[in-house]
Amino acid sequence: MTARDRSGDRWLDREAGPVVRPYAVTKGRTLPSGGASFGLIDVVIATGDRAPEHFRPGPEHRQILSLCLRPTPIVDLTSEIDLPLGVVRVLLGDLASEGMLRVLSTQKQPMTDQRLLRMVLDGLESL
Amino acid sequence: MDSNRFDGALAPAGAAGNVPSTAKILISGGFGVGKTTLVGAISEIRPLRTEEPMSDRSIGIDDTQGVSAKTTTTVAMDFGRISFPSQLVLYLFGTPGQERFWFMWDELAIGAIGAVVLADTRRVADCFASIDYFERSGMPFAVAVNCFDGAPRFEPDDIRIALSLGSDVPIVLCDARQRDSVKKVLVSLVRYVMSMSRTGSRIGIG
Numbered sequence: 001m002t003a004r005d006r007s008g009d010r011w012l013d014r015e016a017g018p019v020v021r022p023y024a025v026t027k028g029r030t031l032p033s034g035g036a037s038f039g040l041i042d043v044v045i046a047t048g049d050r051a052p053e054h055f056r057p058g059p060e061h062r063q064i065l066s067l068c069l070r071p072t073p074i075v076d077l078t079s080e081i082d083l084p085l086g087v088v089r090v091l092l093g094d095l096a097s098e099g100m101l102r103v104l105s106t107q108k109q110p111m112t113d114q115r116l117l118r119m120v121l122d123g124l125e126s127l
Numbered sequence: 128m129d130s131n132r133f134d135g136a137l138a139p140a141g142a143a144g145n146v147p148s149t150a151k152i153l154i155s156g157g158f159g160v161g162k163t164t165l166v167g168a169i170s171e172i173r174p175l176r177t178e179e180p181m182s183d184r185s186i187g188i189d190d191t192q193g194v195s196a197k198t199t200t201t202v203a204m205d206f207g208r209i210s211f212p213s214q215l216v217l218y219l220f221g222t223p224g225q226e227r228f229w230f231m232w233d234e235l236a237i238g239a240i241g242a243v244v245l246a247d248t249r250r251v252a253d254c255f256a257s258i259d260y261f262e263r264s265g266m267p268f269a270v271a272v273n274c275f276d277g278a279p280r281f282e283p284d285d286i287r288i289a290l291s292l293g294s295d296v297p298i299v300l301c302d303a304r305q306r307d308s309v310k311k312v313l314v315s316l317v318r319y320v321m322s323m324s325r326t327g328s329r330i331g332i333g
Contacts, residue, residue, distance in 0.1 A: 022178045039238050041149040041218055071146045075175065075206065075218060084178035084201070104146045107238030111267060112324040117240065120150050121317045123211035127169070127310050 022084045025060050030086060032093025040075045040085075042106045044068055044092065047099060055098045060091055064101070071104050147210075151218045151238055152313065154207075155261070156245030157253025158224040161273045161303035163205065165245060166219045169309045170207030177202045177231070202228055222257070232260060241320045242268040243312055245303065248278050251289055258290060267323055269297040269316040295319070 023030060032038065046068040051057050057065070060083065067077050078088045095101035110116055154162045166172065178201045207219035220235045222242075236242075242261050246254045254270075261268040272286060281289075283298040292298070297315040301308045 040220075040235070041151050041216075041238055043146055043149060073147065073149050073216060073218075076173075076208070076216075079173045079175050079206075082174075082176065084176045086178055105149070107149065107151070110150060110238055110240045111320055114321065114324065116148060116150055117317055117321045117324070119148060119211075119213055119215045120217055120240065121314065121321065123209070123213060123215050123217065124310055124314050124317065126211070127209075127306070 022087050023090075025058065025083070026087055026090040029090050032089050032096075034093060034097040036093045036096050036103075038074050038089045038092050038103070039106055041073050043071045043073050043104045044077070044101055045071045045104055046095075046101055049099050051100060052098055055094075057095070057100075058091075060087075061095060064088070064091055064095065068101060145214050148213075148215045149218065150215065150240055151220060151235075152316065153220050153222055153235055153239050153242035153266075154245065155222040155242055155254075155257040155268075157247065157250060157257075160245045160247045160250075160253060161275075162221040162224075162245055165243075165271070165273075165301075165303035165309050165312075166205070166207035166221055168304055168306050169313070170209045170217075170219055172205050173208055175204050175206055177204070202231055204231075236264060236266055239266065241316050242266050243316055244268050244270045246270055246272050246286070246290070247275060248272060248281055248286070249275070251286075254290070258292070267316070267320045269299060269312065269319055271299050271301045271303075271312040273303045274300055295323075 038044070046065045060081075063081055064077065067080055074088070074092070078085050081088060083091075092101060096103070154166055156162055163172075202223060204221065204223060206221070209217045209219070211217070220239075222235060223229075223231050242257075244254050244257045244261070258268070258270075260266075270286065270290065270292065272281075272283075274280065280300075283300065286292075286298055287294070287296070297319050299312045299315050301312050303309065
């Protein structure tokens with residue numbers, strides 16, 4: 001039996017609020033380990049490496065990995081997984097420091113990136 | 128074993144596929160000015176939950192007296208997502224309106240290409256805070272005047288004076304409900320950012 005019905009909705013009513021306090025899944029940690037930073041629109045991917053002996057991925061870690069088999073922007077991942085952004089960042093930090101996930105692209109200077117700006121302009125004009 | 132399914136073995140490193148390019152535009156303005164309407168007119172709306180550790184900025188705003196264990200504050204927000212055939216995904220983030228969420232602005236501003244400040248001519252002062260923020264942080268922005276039914280119409284030049292905007296800041300009259308109108312606003316912003324960065328690079332070389 002799964003926790004989802006046929007339409008994909010969760011059994012629990014969202015309005016009821018979380019059953020587990022959000023930062024319980026991070027064991028109270030509010031910042032990613034290793035000082036990693038994860039921007040909202042950075043793109044991440046699962047590396048495919050196995051978990052090292054000393055690290056036991058929790059259900060939320062495994063859920064993230066399953067959603068990152070392809071390059072995935074962190075904001076889409078967070079929206080999909082329905083955990084708060086701060087929690088997702090801590091879990092991403094765990095996976096990155098164990099070599100199970102890496103950041104593929106990150107936005108540093110988008111305002112001066114003429115190639116990116118041109119892509120956005122062309123995209124918008126084609127709508 | 129099910130519990131081992133996602134230990135990583137299922138993700139061959141070669142399955143990376145194409146890495147999408149991602150870009151972000153902020154949509155700002157006073158409460159009830161039509162930010163959500165604007166985002167919804169042009170993009171797919173998706174939910175985002177944030178539960179951020181309390182920052183200095185929310186101390187004194189979130190009353191924590193008698194709730195000593197409360198160390199995080201919850202912000203539920205929506206964002207817009209437009210995905211283009213060119214492997215580009217453009218995200219539109221509305222900036223939270225209430226003061227207690229100011230700490231979210233810095234987070235949202237990182238990596239943005241620019242911002243749209245949505246203004247209502249009946250309550251022009253409501254967008255001052257947004258304009259101040261973007262001017263201070265050096266974020267390029269365009270002003271979109273949402274032409275509500277029955278609201279007084281002004282020429283862009285009058286609005287420029289009322290908001291004391293520089294002569295280069297684009298001002299676009301728009302209807303936040305209309306996709307084509309919103310598209311025009313975003314195109315004006317991106318053209319403006321492109322022209323700014325070209326000027327900037329000339330200065331850099333000189």
